[in-house]
Amino acid sequence: MVTNYFENLLKRDTIFKAENTLDINYIPERLPHREKELSLLSQLFISLLTIPNSLSRKIIITGCMGIGKTATVKIFGNMLHTTAQKRGINIKYIHINCRKERTSYKVLINIIRQIQINFPKRGYSPQDLLEVILNTLQNKNLHILLVLDELNYLINKDDDLIYSLTRMYDDSYNCPQRISIIGIVRDLSCLNNLDSSTISTLQSNIIKFNTYSVEQIYDILKYRIKLSLKEDIINDDLLKMLSEITYDKGDLRYGLNVLWKACKIAESKYLSFLSTECLRLANQELIPYSIHNLLKYLKQEKLLFLLSIVISLKNTKNASISLSEILEQYHIVCENIRKIPKSYSQLWNYLNEFKKDGIISIELKSKNIQGRRSYIKILDISLIKLENLIHKILEKKGVIT
Ligand SMILES: Nc1ncnc2c1ncn2[C@@H]1O[C@H](COP(=O)(O)OP(=O)(O)OP(=O)(O)O)[C@@H](O)[C@H]1O
Ligand SMILES: [Mg+2]
Structure with missing residues (x-):
């Protein structure tokens, strides 16, 4: 008879009480050492409850990776929603991750889906969609707390939406204000890409989360x-x-x-x-979660190049490897799966992006008088684990079998 592995596992004593609560997406009831931030947010948003729709708050939250920014805002959003509900005030909390919804269009469609069912998806420009949202909010007498998490992914590409959202009520006088915004970014420098009036609106309320x-x-x-x-x-x-x-x-x-x-x-x-x-x-x-997450959303062309870096490094005894050796490996990888290799300048851009993301470091070494060569190193991550992970992702994307 075939062994029933489930039965065997179920019979075994487990050390978990509630395994799901260790999941990184699980939001616990309490957040020790974030009470101060929760209290500050409540003070900033209290007028949404005392004088509903009288103002539109705009806040930026900033701080390093994995220090509870998202978790704190999720708890805060739910707290605001339930308190409003108890008092018969119509407030909805909408949390959007801009890494997943990377364009204004996607963000706006996501908002519409949450406030209005059965909305035809096609045929609207972002400006139309924003108008539909504002009309629906007015008709339903609703205020939304819109959280734009990892906002930097939207800023780099598409700052029209942020501009429109921050200046929504500029032309109107004394009309109900129905959207408040919390933007979350790790690094404030991404705001510099916005126009100066948007920057000044957003910069007036910045909450910095300190590292633990x-x-x-x-x-x-x-x-x-x-x-x-x-x-x-x-x-x-x-x-x-x-x-x-x-x-x-x-x-x-x-x-x-x-x-x-x-x-x-x-x-x-x-x-x-x-x-x-x-x-x-x-x-x-x-492998650190940040790297995991980063690779998951990387374009296949970049993944193939990164895979070539990993393989080349694995094949050498040295800690770093020259770009020309990586390029050789890259051409083999491309040939094996019948892909056309990217141009040198494109690959150089990829390298700089990997560097910015903290996956690699680039060192320039003088070889001789004629010039310097770039040497690439992968920091702090096991190459075998990284290679396996990239393989898995490429398999999922159907690039390799
Ligand atoms: N004070 C805390 N108490 C309990 N769990 C916490 C606390 N702070 C963070 N966590 C947990 O740590 C993990 C990371 O937190 P979170 O996702 O909020 O980080 P973040 O600051 O948004 O990071 P990133 O910039 O990468 O998005 C989550 O699983 C969260 O539940
Ligand atoms: Mg987060």
Whole structure:
């Protein structure tokens, strides 16, 4: 008879109490060490509840990766919605990730879908769509808190929408104001690409989220462990070690992922608690979430070039490799899957983008008097893991089989 692996797993004792609460998209009820930010946001938006539709607030939230910006705003949005509902005030909270909805059109269609059902998708310009939204809000006597998360993805391409949204009520006097905006960006410098009047509107209210200290990370992880694991699964020393690992990466998602992975390793070894070895193995195995996410959304041409960099680096004993060697490998990769290689200048652009995203570093070394050569290095990530991940993504995209 075939072994029923599910039955076997279900019979086994688990160390999880609620495994789903370790998922990086899970929003916990509380956010230790973000109370101050939640309180500040509430103060800024209180007039939406006291004098509904009297003003349109526009706020920018900024701060490094994985420090609870999205989670805080999601909790805040829901808090605003439920408080308004209790008082019979019509406020809807709409959270849009601009990395996923990369154009004004997509953002606006997403908003419309959330406030009006059965809207025909085609045949409208962004300006038309904005008008439809404003009319619907007026007819339904509704105010929306629009969160544009990872707003930088929209700014680089398409700042018309941001311009329109920030100046929506400029021509009207004393009319109800129905859209408030929270924009979230890691780095404020992306705002510089906007026109100066939009910048000045947005810059008037900026909330900076500070990075967590190692002690704060310890508290947060302790809380997340209480939610997700049974009691006494992880001892205090190990929790401190996990906090240090997380602090080093500067991203709480990494800590949560390592914890989850370590628990899985412990279970596979039939342990009823976490050992240092489980944590160490998990830490070695994981690719930082930020890189994972970045690769997922990379164009296949760029992925193929990155794959060539990884393969070339794997094939050399040195820590860095020259661009010409990478190009050789790149041509082989392209030939194997019958793709036309990109031009040198395009590839050079890709390299600079990889550098900006923190995947590689480029070093210029003087070879001889005639010139300098670029040497490329991949930082801090296991090449084998990276290669596997790129392969998986390319397979999913149907580029390789
Ligand atoms: N204070 C906290 N308490 C509990 N969990 C937290 C806290 N801060 C962050 N987290 C968790 O850490 C993870 C990362 O947080 P979040 O997604 O909000 O980061 P972010 O600042 O939006 O990062 P990015 O700039 O990459 O989008 C989430 O799973 C979130 O639930
Ligand atoms: Mg976020």
